[in-house]
Amino acid sequence: MEATALSSGLRPLPNPNGYRLPRSCSLRKSLPLARFHSKETPFEPKVSLAITTHHRGLSFKTNVFEQAHPVAGDLSYDDANRSNVAEDKIGVLLLNLGGPETLNDVQPFLYNLFADPDIIRLPRPFQFLQGAIAKFISVVRAPKSKEGYAAIGGGSPLRKITDEQADAIRMALQTKNVSATVYVGMRYWFPFTEEAVQQIKKDKITRLVVLPLYPQYSISTTGSSVRVLQDLFRKDPYLARVPVAIIQSWYQRRGYVNSMADLIEKELQTFSDPKEVMVFFSAHGVPVSYVENSGDPYQKQMEECIDLIMEELKSRGVQNNHILAYQSRVGPVQWLKPYTDEVLVDLGKNGVKSLLAVPVSFVSEHIETLEEIDMEYRELALESGIENWGRVPALGLTPSFITDLADAVIESLPSAEAMVHPSGAGVSEDDRESSDAFGYIMKMFFGSVLAFLLLLSPKMFHAFRNL
Numbered sequence: 001m002e003a004t005a006l007s008s009g010l011r012p013l014p015n016p017n018g019y020r021l022p023r024s025c026s027l028r029k030s031l032p033l034a035r036f037h038s039k040e041t042p043f044e045p046k047v048s049l050a051i052t053t054h055h056r057g058l059s060f061k062t063n064v065f066e067q068a069h070p071v072a073g074d075l076s077y078d079d080a081n082r083s084n085v086a087e088d089k090i091g092v093l094l095l096n097l098g099g100p101e102t103l104n105d106v107q108p109f110l111y112n113l114f115a116d117p118d119i120i121r122l123p124r125p126f127q128f129l130q131g132a133i134a135k136f137i138s139v140v141r142a143p144k145s146k147e148g149y150a151a152i153g154g155g156s157p158l159r160k161i162t163d164e165q166a167d168a169i170r171m172a173l174q175t176k177n178v179s180a181t182v183y184v185g186m187r188y189w190f191p192f193t194e195e196a197v198q199q200i201k202k203d204k205i206t207r208l209v210v211l212p213l214y215p216q217y218s219i220s221t222t223g224s225s226v227r228v229l230q231d232l233f234r235k236d237p238y239l240a241r242v243p244v245a246i247i248q249s250w251y252q253r254r255g256y257v258n259s260m261a262d263l264i265e266k267e268l269q270t271f272s273d274p275k276e277v278m279v280f281f282s283a284h285g286v287p288v289s290y291v292e293n294s295g296d297p298y299q300k301q302m303e304e305c306i307d308l309i310m311e312e313l314k315s316r317g318v319q320n321n322h323i324l325a326y327q328s329r330v331g332p333v334q335w336l337k338p339y340t341d342e343v344l345v346d347l348g349k350n351g352v353k354s355l356l357a358v359p360v361s362f363v364s365e366h367i368e369t370l371e372e373i374d375m376e377y378r379e380l381a382l383e384s385g386i387e388n389w390g391r392v393p394a395l396g397l398t399p400s401f402i403t404d405l406a407d408a409v410i411e412s413l414p415s416a417e418a419m420v421h422p423s424g425a426g427v428s429e430d431d432r433e434s435s436d437a438f439g440y441i442m443k444m445f446f447g448s449v450l451a452f453l454l455l456l457s458p459k460m461f462h463a464f465r466n467l
């Protein structure tokens with residue numbers, strides 16, 4: 001596991017020690033873990049609050065999973081920083097992507113996604129076009145996305161599942177005598193990260209662990225959410241002093257690897273000849289430029305992750321062949337290869353008859369498991385000559401997995417550090433940019449022109465609509 005304080009850099013270093021904790025989250029610091037096992041920590045029944053808040057002109061509800069009483073009342077941050085962990089009011093913030101809850105949400109959700117500079121990475125001089133490009137792509141992409149969401153019941157299950165995971169992690173922490181309030185902050189849809197952070201401030205949390213629900217780090221997922229979080233914390237003098245630990249990636253944790261191996265082992269047994277089944281890991285792709293030009297560790301972590309899972313299976317006597325491919329590419333650029341759809345066709349041609357799909361970049365069911373894998377890829381595989389198809393469910397609420405995430409939280413608590421940001425404190429990039437009215441008008445003008453030109457380009461149109 002890689003945990004860093006919020007003030008440190010965004011790029012995690014791969015953990016050379018496999019499952020072992022890196023030095024940054026070892027227990028050598030002055031805050032002893034033993035304090036979490038104090039029998040004095042009261043068990044209080046869960047209170048589930050639905051808080052109505054307002055964001056971007058919309059009102060919405062955020063579920064908060066918390067204990068009826070904080071661990072240690074209202075500490076000032078000065079006190080909190082001097083105190084030990086057992087006296088803190090602990091918060092855990094789960095970061096996730098978010099998904100549209102209705103078909104009407106699809107286009108605005110896609111707009112938020114493509115307006116993210118970590119998703120559409122424009123060179124600096126063109127960054128002012130981000131909004132216009134996001135508008136164009138979201139409008140072009142929406143019909144295809146809507147079809148997908150319609151096929152899985154009219155919306156994404158992500159919010160419900162993530163709320164359930166939050167509650168399960170809270171309970172797992174409680175059984176380990178750690179009382180914590182667990183928040184959910186989504187990057188592109190409700191409940192937005194901004195709202196979760198507001199609530200964290202309102203609740204006077206004195207120590208926070210940030211746990212992105214992505215096992216592997218990518219600039220486009222964990223990196224993007226953490227960037228938003230850093231900006232919010234830097235802007236706010238109160239939050240800037242809360243000790244924060246960020247768990248950057250956790251694909252190498254024993255609990256996660258074992259839980260994945262358990263799921264695969266179990267699913268293999270549903271085939272008539274389990275030994276003949278090809279284990280097909282399908283990961284969400286990223287554009288190649290992320291890895292090659294921007295140093296995204298995603299591909300490397302993904303490969304290490306698959307190796308760890310396969311090693312674990314081998315140690316249990318499961319010797320199946322396996323392959324890793326990347327799915328869900330969008331737009332006209334090169335994505336990580338091999339592509340899932342192409343590999344399925346090749347495997348069929350080469351006489352593979354039984355295949356077990358394993359989604360590996362995400363821990364909840366979502367559109368890309370329920371629609372892309374279960375419907376599109378299954379159909380393609382069967383057409384290509386594969387006769388027996390299976391799919392491993394996402395980890396979801398698997399107890400060994402939830403317990404491991406709770407352990408990851410506990411292990412990272414001592415490494416939390418207050419954010420220190422001496423230069424430009426209190427002024428975010430957004431604030432600086434929005435004060436420039438001329439710049440804004442120019443952005444809108446050139447953005448509109450570009451969007452219009454893009455709309456006239458059939459190649460661009462098809463690239464975003466069809467993939």
Ligand SMILES: C=CC1=C(C)c2cc3[nH]c(cc4nc(cc5[nH]c(cc1n2)c(C)c5CCC(=O)O)C(CCC(=O)O)=C4C)c(C)c3C=C
Pocket residue numbers: 097098099100110113118119120141144145156157158214218220221284285286287330361362365366367368
């Ligand atoms: C580790 C997981 C993910 C990575 C990496 C990732 C990168 C990435 N995604 C897009 C574009 C889209 N993603 C969409 C949905 C979506 N993406 C992830 C996860 C990762 N994305 C999830 C879990 C979901 C599903 C949410 C849900 O509602 O269930 C979508 C919308 C759906 C669609 O139209 O296909 C888009 C678009 C890019 C461009 C990107 C990296 C740059």
Ligand SMILES: [Fe+2]
Pocket residue numbers: 284328
């Ligand atoms: Fe995605």
